[in-house]
Amino acid sequence: YCPNDSRASTLVCAIDGAVSNYHLQVKTNTEAECLVTNGKGKVVGVKLRWRDSGTIETLKAKTYIIAAGAIGSPVILIKSGLTGRSGQVGRNYMYHCGALAAGLFSQPTGGADTFIKQLGFTDLYFGSGDFPHKLGYSQTVPIPGHLSIQENLPVPIPDAIAKFLLKRILAMTGFVEDLPQPENRVEVTNTGAIHLVHKFHPYDIYRSRYYMSQLKKVMRHAGVVFMFGATGDKDDRHTAHQVGTTRFGTDPNTSVLDPYCRLHDHDNVFVVDGGFMPTSLGVSPALTIVANALRVADYIKETC
Template identity: 35%
Template sequence: MAISKEPNDTQFQKTLALHDWYFGADDWDYPLGGIQMLGKSDAEQIHGQAPRWAGAVAPDMPFEVLAHHAVDFWLCGEDLPLADNRVTVESDGRIRLALDETNNIEGMKRLRHKLQGMLGHLGMHEHRLLSRSIYLHKGMPIGATAHQAGTVRFGTDPATSALDVNCKAHDLDNLYVVDTSFFPSIGAVNPSLTAIANALRVGDHLLARLG
């Protein structure tokens, strides 16, 4: 959440996304991710997490004033592929999730730096980008996962993928998977349209195959 020098009277501000550095930047060859506007913070939301930091960060701005000047952003980095991140089934039937949550942290740091570098040009207080509550853009834990993907990834090599490039199981001739499980990795944008487009592509393949 950034604090604008001018009041922000919008009621629904999730109308803008910025992907200038999605595929990298002039100082970084790897994906940084995307920046979206987020639903508007209000005084109650800020107050709910304020005791730990409000006095130090904005002693001259009551919660209502902070909320009236708040401009909210969502930063999302691409979850780069990592072979050791996987879901497996143990011998006793238990499901095991192996996850390294530190993958691509450097890209996220650089994306945040890009945003912070723009705040002054956007009419914000450059020293007031708050980050210590769930409403003010702290890192989301694994429990907040919303876009699960990649558990039955596709590819050309059966040793590193479960599906072929048409989303058919390498080992079964009549099994296709067309939800977001086929993703090799999850991007920094919502996956629904990509999943729909791929399902239509696989549907055309099946029609051609069935004659």
């Protein structure tokens, strides 16, 4: 995704090296349809569909690892009939109920092209003296392009004005750890389509509104000329920081995966993505997902 490979992505840090040195084969333009079982607690294959031709190919292995994200992984499990005893596959779908404050300044801020995600603080991670509720990390975020500014303003403006505004905007967001709720879920319809059900808990919104007020205070201290804020009230569908739909635990009656992220009832299938997390944290889950994947990889290497 980065034209000069400067970003430390999974592709640069892991996949390219594995292709070159460890015989990894990457099949692009394919989609995992489902896992195939032998009826005795073992998965014996994975069906792949080639998107161009629709051809189905079945690959066989000793161990299967699903890492399709907190949306894709439960979909594969549901299509495979591997929903276990807990009824929790696809349940507890979470993403951060964030607060946002965007400000217009009299001078260029660098927020659109230079100072992107370079400022952050954790002062409010556990709330404050007058607000003893857990919130999360806060950071500056990339500014949308001038076309997005034109699209979201109530009145049309010329390109030149939109580009002028773009250079003088700075935006900050605060993460709020949304609560796991079984009603929030990933479903598969009768036609095979993915359907997301999500509604923030009132407590999530209560905290995000407070966070927005604090972010606005930061903007005022920075000398903002004009600002606006937004919270999770709108409950828009998005897929940032999705976690929770295949959570792990020790009890197969209440969790999907065991502590090593293996399906409780199928010991040769592991799910290694954000779905294992029972809560959404107050930070981006990326490093936690990576750390857990490395932990599970060591376990697979030693035992499988």
